[in-house]
Amino acid sequence: MKIGVITYPGTLDDRDAQRAIKLAGATPVPLWHASDDLKGIDAVVLPGGFSYGDYLRCGAIAAQAPATKEVIKKAEKGLPILGICNGFQVLVEAHLLPGGLIRNEKQHFVCRDQRLRVENSDTRWTGMFSENEEITIPLKNGEGGYIADDETLKYLEDENLIAFRYLDVNPNGSMNEIAGLSNKQGNIVGLMPHPEHAVEPGFGPDTPIATRSGIDGLRFFQSVIGQVVG
Amino acid sequence: MFKKKTESNVDTTKDASSEDKDQPWAELGLTQDEYQLIREILNRRPTSSELAMYSVMWSEHCSYKSSKIYLRQFGQKVTDEMNKHLMVGMGENAGVVDIGEGLAVTFKVESHNHPSYIEPFQGAATGVGGIVRDILSMGARPVAVMDQLRFGAPEHPDTARVVHGVVDGISNYGNSLGLPNIGGETVFDARYQGNPLVNALAVGVLKHDDLKLAKATNPGDLVILFGARTGADGIGGVSVLASETFDDDGPSRRPAVQVGDPFAEKVLIEACMELYELDVISGIQDLGGAGISCATSELAANGDRGMEIQLRNVLLRDESLTPEEILMSESQERMMAIVNKRNLKKFEQIMNKWEVEYSILGKVLADEKLVIRWDEQEIVNVPPKTVAIDSPVYERSVEYPTWIDELNANSSESLPRETEPSEIAAQIIQIASSANQADKSWITSQYDRYVLGNTALSMPDDGGMIRVNEESGLGITMATDANGKYCQLDPYQGAKLALAEAYRNVAMTGARPRAVTNCLNFGSPENPEVMWQFKQATTGLADGCVEASIPVTGGNVSFYNQTGDVAIYPTPVVGVLGVIDDVARRIPSGWQDTGHNIYLLGTTKDELDGSAWAEVIHDHLGGKPPEVDFQKEMELADLIHGANIQGMVASAHDISEGGLAQALVESSLRFGNGARIWLGELMERDGIDLTAALFSESQARAIVSVGREDDVKFVGLCEARGVPIVRIGVTDLESSALEIQGIADIDLLELKSAHVRTLPELFS
Amino acid sequence: MPKIIVEIMPKQDLLDPQGKAVANALKRAGNSEIDATRIGKRIELHYKEQPTEEDLEKAKELAKDFLSNSVIEDVVDVYIEDQN
Amino acid sequence: MPKIIVEIMPKQDLLDPQGKAVANALKRAGNSEIDATRIGKRIELHYKEQPTEEDLEKAKELAKDFLSNSVIEDVVDVYIEDQN
Numbered sequence A: 001m002k003i004g005v006i007t008y009p010g011t012l013d014d015r016d017a018q019r020a021i022k023l024a025g026a027t028p029v030p031l032w033h034a035s036d037d038l039k040g041i042d043a044v045v046l047p048g049g050f051s052y053g054d055y056l057r058c059g060a061i062a063a064q065a066p067a068t069k070e071v072i073k074k075a076e077k078g079l080p081i082l083g084i085c086n087g088f089q090v091l092v093e094a095h096l097l098p099g100g101l102i103r104n105e106k107q108h109f110v111c112r113d114q115r116l117r118v119e120n121s122d123t124r125w126t127g128m129f130s131e132n133e134e135i136t137i138p139l140k141n142g143e144g145g146y147i148a149d150d151e152t153l154k155y156l157e158d159e160n161l162i163a164f165r166y167l168d169v170n171p172n173g174s175m176n177e178i179a180g181l182s183n184k185q186g187n188i189v190g191l192m193p194h195p196e197h198a199v200e201p202g203f204g205p206d207t208p209i210a211t212r213s214g215i216d217g218l219r220f221f222q223s224v225i226g227q228v229v230g
Numbered sequence B: 001m002f003k004k005k006t007e008s009n010v011d012t013t014k015d016a017s018s019e020d021k022d023q024p025w026a027e028l029g030l031t032q033d034e035y036q037l038i039r040e041i042l043n044r045r046p047t048s049s050e051l052a053m054y055s056v057m058w059s060e061h062c063s064y065k066s067s068k069i070y071l072r073q074f075g076q077k078v079t080d081e082m083n084k085h086l087m088v089g090m091g092e093n094a095g096v097v098d099i100g101e102g103l104a105v106t107f108k109v110e111s112h113n114h115p116s117y118i119e120p121f122q123g124a125a126t127g128v129g130g131i132v133r134d135i136l137s138m139g140a141r142p143v144a145v146m147d148q149l150r151f152g153a154p155e156h157p158d159t160a161r162v163v164h165g166v167v168d169g170i171s172n173y174g175n176s177l178g179l180p181n182i183g184g185e186t187v188f189d190a191r192y193q194g195n196p197l198v199n200a201l202a203v204g205v206l207k208h209d210d211l212k213l214a215k216a217t218n219p220g221d222l223v224i225l226f227g228a229r230t231g232a233d234g235i236g237g238v239s240v241l242a243s244e245t246f247d248d249d250g251p252s253r254r255p256a257v258q259v260g261d262p263f264a265e266k267v268l269i270e271a272c273m274e275l276y277e278l279d280v281i282s283g284i285q286d287l288g289g290a291g292i293s294c295a296t297s298e299l300a301a302n303g304d305r306g307m308e309i310q311l312r313n314v315l316l317r318d319e320s321l322t323p324e325e326i327l328m329s330e331s332q333e334r335m336m337a338i339v340n341k342r343n344l345k346k347f348e349q350i351m352n353k354w355e356v357e358y359s360i361l362g363k364v365l366a367d368e369k370l371v372i373r374w375d376e377q378e379i380v381n382v383p384p385k386t387v388a389i390d391s392p393v394y395e396r397s398v399e400y401p402t403w404i405d406e407l408n409a410n411s412s413e414s415l416p417r418e419t420e421p422s423e424i425a426a427q428i429i430q431i432a433s434s435a436n437q438a439d440k441s442w443i444t445s446q447y448d449r450y451v452l453g454n455t456a457l458s459m460p461d462d463g464g465m466i467r468v469n470e471e472s473g474l475g476i477t478m479a480t481d482a483n484g485k486y487c488q489l490d491p492y493q494g495a496k497l498a499l500a501e502a503y504r505n506v507a508m509t510g511a512r513p514r515a516v517t518n519c520l521n522f523g524s525p526e527n528p529e530v531m532w533q534f535k536q537a538t539t540g541l542a543d544g545c546v547e548a549s550i551p552v553t554g555g556n557v558s559f560y561n562q563t564g565d566v567a568i569y570p571t572p573v574v575g576v577l578g579v580i581d582d583v584a585r586r587i588p589s590g591w592q593d594t595g596h597n598i599y600l601l602g603t604t605k606d607e608l609d610g611s612a613w614a615e616v617i618h619d620h621l622g623g624k625p626p627e628v629d630f631q632k633e634m635e636l637a638d639l640i641h642g643a644n645i646q647g648m649v650a651s652a653h654d655i656s657e658g659g660l661a662q663a664l665v666e667s668s669l670r671f672g673n674g675a676r677i678w679l680g681e682l683m684e685r686d687g688i689d690l691t692a693a694l695f696s697e698s699q700a701r702a703i704v705s706v707g708r709e710d711d712v713k714f715v716g717l718c719e720a721r722g723v724p725i726v727r728i729g730v731t732d733l734e735s736s737a738l739e740i741q742g743i744a745d746i747d748l749l750e751l752k753s754a755h756v757r758t759l760p761e762l763f764s
Numbered sequence C, D: 001m002p003k004i005i006v007e008i009m010p011k012q013d014l015l016d017p018q019g020k021a022v023a024n025a026l027k028r029a030g031n032s033e034i035d036a037t038r039i040g041k042r043i044e045l046h047y048k049e050q051p052t053e054e055d056l057e058k059a060k061e062l063a064k065d066f067l068s069n070s071v072i073e074d075v076v077d078v079y080i081e082d083q084n
């Protein structure tokens, strides 16, 4: 299975996303923002970083890139899309997911090992989790506060489109503790925390058992592989 | 407001040969003698552009004119053993060290102190940007950053401004570059109130073959400036020259600060990586202080060549810039490449791919002359080495500061010591929650430590560890340290102590120390007492390196850190690089298993002068700093390495500021696990009282936790190697307390709250 | 340099944490007459030539579609700057 | 809600990375008539009562000393918003 990873100028976690895909058992395919050739991929990851410096609004300039426009076209046809952090911001700017992401409530960038609850295990990227499972993956962002109007929030809650919620601490002041969303079809998932940084023992979050041994992020990638193959 | 520069008011070499005139050399920071020397070199007066170049390149910051004679020690006091792994030593943009498997590491720490006081956010941000470009220009991919921060008194009303701006600036720039921040230092002291120190360190990794030097060697090669456009950043100083050439409008008011664009730098890094991969360039230099003046003259001088430049080809952000200003602009995110003509196509393709602007400024000349033109007019014609290398060197006067005798005599011996257990417990907590010993995660949680996916250790562990080869697990550790108070008491010893602590921190992670970098932050070199401190500190560091058998590969000097006549504490920041065969063997700084024995390694003496205990409990600074013995440091490091190879070390934490008590606090809080500690045997063996046992800052010590199954072997190993060992406790995951028998039973949640709360309460 | 100015504010009924932080700081400093603060953007578009009405129309489109995000922001004004 | 508007722009001589990135994006999208872009802040101060001239003076002080950073920014305007 081929999973694309788009690199925009200013993207940072593209190599990490590729490593995660490899560790999960699929083939990572690097994609370049300026090209609309998606190279026959079966799924795509919009990785974290500061595309175009996150200037104007996070993800706003990247949402205009040829590769993004192609992804938007394929989204309707069910292409599995995972937006991580800046990728989530791109999805929101491209109106593939509703609402907006604004500066963290405390006005600071925050990097922490974040506990999350998986609220929706019925998407292409969360199928390997059980409903309400609690996981820990790193979070690192300066503009991760999720906002939406009341109507949108109600829609998200009613349709069970909130994929992840923050536990213990709401690190960025997100409304309804929203850490990530999915669309109704379940092919698009966007979240602020970084599953690709919890895929390899020794380089993930601390766990009670050993330093940096957390690998809860691996199942995001295994989920999409499992579902396409099976 | 600005008049466009017309050809007629450019000061040319022809003008300079034919007509003499008064020049503002003093305003540009040159002495009469230096100005005279320039005239002798050129056999005429300099043009205003030449004057601009010499003045900035001969400044203390660029020429190291006051420090050079002392820095030489780092290259001279060396043994073959020390140089074994050194690929590039002192003098290049950054030193390069072989780490095996065909890979090398380059690393350097640099100061951005003054700009960070004026505009903390931009000052600190561009400090990170600058050091990363240094590493980049060696042909390396930057892989991590660190920051060494010293602020004024925590409660002072101006401190929050600086803290917020600096931390935000480092966070913003470093995070946007996608470089994990793997460690640093944060110190508060009133001595840094009007002069905070912002040092930044970057580490890069390269293949041996990719090593690049800042040299232009092949005549005819193109000189290309690429990256951001040149604007009026950081050229406040040259306004005096600009005013000469503008009519009656008065001097132009150019900004003294620089604004950084981390996005532009990230793109620059990726573009450079492709240049290196495709072997497109023959030389490269970053543009930092002194901008184009520095890059052109250094590239030419290092290659024993010359250069011919058309200054009109520089892409400008602001068309009103004069030639002098263009030569001195410190606009960020720019690089200069030397490119053979046959590689120009490839070069252009890479620039276009990354949307990086570039312009060809000229070419390399066989003759050793640097010629710069503005349209048809020749405005610079100088021997490049006279600008970049043969700057004046001063042996400044040195004077022993007599106040130091009084300071040394005022030892901590007379300070009252508690014997009441509850009071001692309170002191442990008071120290653990003091601003300097408190948890730094309010700062470090603003830094990305995960990006690139290779961080094996970072804060709060003793060193930052990065995997550099994903196949083999080969990795490096970096730690930096400095103790201004120790250096105030004795700069020779203080510099050695900084080295000892960084060395020990690296060793505690399981890595072998291999090389040293430094950033020497001092007061004014024109003050003979400061110069004495500088001489002592550099000598101490050079001697310490010989004793520890690791070389200094590079560094940076920052003088003039003072407010009025009061200099900062001498603050030589020392960074040590270590190498570890497989990062899977890294050692964390706290315990995670129950029933492990806790051992104290090393000998504890009654050394409380300059300690955290003296400062926090008694507001006292005086006496003599702790003794250093590199033989013992090396034995301790070897022991940890040997035992770790055999998988015997579950955790290790060095003992430094705050003593054993602070180390126990940190090791317990690392994973929130309790322990039971007893000190009787230690006190008896080393003949010390409780206060010394808990708070002494004796060197070459560490606490380790060892599983029961390895106990006999570990103790045997220590005895065989002659490392003093005493069991001081056991880990206990059932207990949620740090229990020091007969003294304190400190609830971990309370302890944590006290330790963590301090910085947020001060700055949130 | 002739300019068109685009002014953008966060939507009235949505959170503006930055504005809130500034308002709190202003209150702490004793400015009790200020009730709330909101922080938006002022964007200057510099034109080579004096912008025409047509340019203005185009700038309004840009303001709506690209310079702002209509989900969370409102364009409050787009105008040609008086040259003086 | 009666308001005073404070408009702040990055200093002319200094790099405005944000403006640069947006200008490039506009150019890529074909807006060749726009030469450069600069991005500043538009701050609304909401007052309990209609602000007086005195409030305006005070707001100007705040704009200079607190809302802007004079090392890198200029206050371009401070005015009482017309109510309509």
Ligand SMILES: Nc1ncnc2c1ncn2[C@@H]1O[C@H](COP(=O)(O)OP(=O)(O)O)[C@@H](O)[C@H]1O
Pocket (backbone or CB within 6 Å): B146, B147, B148, B149, B181, B182, B183, B184, B185, B186, B440, B443, B444, B458, B459, B460, B461, B462, B463, B480, B481, B505, B656, B657
């Ligand atoms: N400004 C900073 N930036 C990054 N890391 C920091 C900073 N200040 C402190 N740290 C980290 O916090 C931890 C504790 O610091 P410190 O007590 O000074 O360590 P040590 O005494 O071992 O040198 C270390 O991991 C250090 O790298």
Ligand SMILES: [Mg+2]
Pocket (backbone or CB within 6 Å): B461, B462, B505, B653, B654, B656
């Ligand atoms: Mg340590």
